[in-house]
Amino acid sequence: MSDFLFARPSFWEGLGRLIDFGGTLTEFNSSPSGPQADRLALEQDWRMVGNDLRAAMGVYEVTIKAEPVNTDRP
Numbered sequence: 001m002s003d004f005l006f007a008r009p010s011f012w013e014g015l016g017r018l019i020d021f022g023g024t025l026t027e028f029n030s031s032p033s034g035p036q037a038d039r040l041a042l043e044q045d046w047r048m049v050g051n052d053l054r055a056a057m058g059v060y061e062v063t064i065k066a067e068p069v070n071t072d073r074p
Contacts, residue, residue, distance in 0.1 A: 031037035 031040060
């Protein structure tokens with residue numbers, strides 16, 4: 001899962017949010033324009049899809065290599 005659009009506060013920022021009743025400390029990743037933010041988020045989403053596919057292919061490859069070969073077939 002991508003956390004590209006979410007803020008990652010430090011410990012001290014998190015502690016400060018306990019008394020931030022107005023939400024003034026909340027800061028998200030920003031971009032100069034909406035379309036650029038959309039492009040970056042979509043790019044990050046596809047990067048995560050690619051990572052998931054690579055992980056699944058790696059598991060599949062290990063599984064195929066671990067299966068015994070049946071030589072009794074005609």
